[in-house]
Amino acid sequence: MFKKRNLLYPVSLAALILAGCGGSEEENASSDGADEAAGREITVAVPPSSKPLSYTDENGELTGYEVEILKLVDEKLEDYTFDIVGVADSAAEIGLDTGKYDMIAQGLFRSEAREEKYLIPEESNGASLMRVYSNTSVGTIDSFEDLIGKKISPPSPSGGVFNLLTEYNNENPDNPIEFQTSDHGFTVAERLQAVESGKYDALVLPSNLGQQEIIDAQNLEITVSEPLKVFPTYFLIHNSEENKALTEDVSAALKELKDEGTLSELSLEYYGEDVFQYE
Template sequence: MNKKWGFITLAGLLFLGACSDGEASTDEDGVRTLTVAVPPTSKPLSWEENGKLTGYEPDILRLVDEKLEDYEFDLVGVADSAAEIGLDTGKYDMIAQGLFKSEERAEKYLLPDENNGASLMRIYKRNDSDDIENMKDLVGKKIVPTTPTGGVFNFIMDWNENNPDHEIEFQTSDAGLSYADRMREVESGKYDALILPSNLGQNEIIESQDMQIVTTEPVEVFPTYFMIYKNEENEALRDDISEALAELKEEGKLSELSLKYYGEDVFQFTE
């Protein structure tokens, strides 16, 4: 099926925002054009290369769009926090940011029945730290500070609430350290461990910089979902995307993309 794929630069978002009223445009053939926000610098999840958005999420979106004759996706590169704000206001019709379901998101947005991936929470440690294999092993250990909001912070808070006998002490920080710098702090011995989802390109960093860092098996698995602007018209879009994702899973194409970008089939952990 021939479809036009658009890439809208960040500079053009002001124009988009001025024109958007929360409704996707529809051409004379009845095809709705949807503006979909993806990360521009989150390799391998999604990043811009040679003027084109590429990565796990963009490739899935292209496969989904091929199955949906009534829709055309325009991908735009948008930072995570700005993407959710834009979805709240209807500036974007959908966001694909490797996000997992929460009560708040399920209330605010439309989520497909089918997940499009998984965020595998893992512990990153020095390769000689044989005493760390799971969350209980982190009791009394020094943990790299987390950002005061977001998935890792919420995960540890939930763990402590549900496991009062194995409460983990940790600090928060807005320092904005890169993932490479955080892993170096573990490698140097400043901290004992780092907790992060493993879909943020850490394995590539470890290999390219020959770090003495290894990871545990997933300590938690969070299926990830597309988030769709909530209105009555988009309920049909949600159902169509759910059907397309189910077909792509059955065809093995999502597993292929997971192996391509993450080096493992994340869907083995969500079945």
């Protein structure tokens, strides 16, 4: 009996060891399968306080027009998992340059400089409508010519509005729009209030910064123009070999969302109008 027990013990021990090894292999296989199913993780940086584009809600969660688009794109792309993080604009661009972030969303325009530096999907995610917000005393402004002789709220010296006005002046040197620049960083609400007070006659801004919500909430007496210029907006992707496929996949997903009418629905929800009607 003693010898029998002694013979059974190593057999039982070996069985336990083999069983343990088999379980480990199964767990590893299961883990590998889960990782494969989850797909490659893509880190996407968005501004945390740029309502309605992207902002943090009352529950501490990121939401907004572009954030909700990113979530839907993520659902369509089985080979990827998006990790959407809140990052200030300047830090996001630096992180995109270094590869810390794979993609950024900030309501960005396509430009030659960006095309040389980043990967950009062919399909836009929306549109930035350049409008004029004017004091009611000056009436509706429907063209760039209407801005001539008006006191213009100073744009940032490195922003899209500055580039737009400068482009117009370069094309019309005999009758330019006079304006100053400022990098003080006034909020959109403060700039709208300055127009209503009469400090400035007009403010030129893309309409995807929550202006209408501010005007309605504060009951501001301001006239809003039709779009003077329409700029499609795009996600920017870190320029690397492995991100070329990602860029094509994101573009395909955006096209599907457009064709389904989903992007128009999100535009109505967050902007109060369908920006795609101007494409």
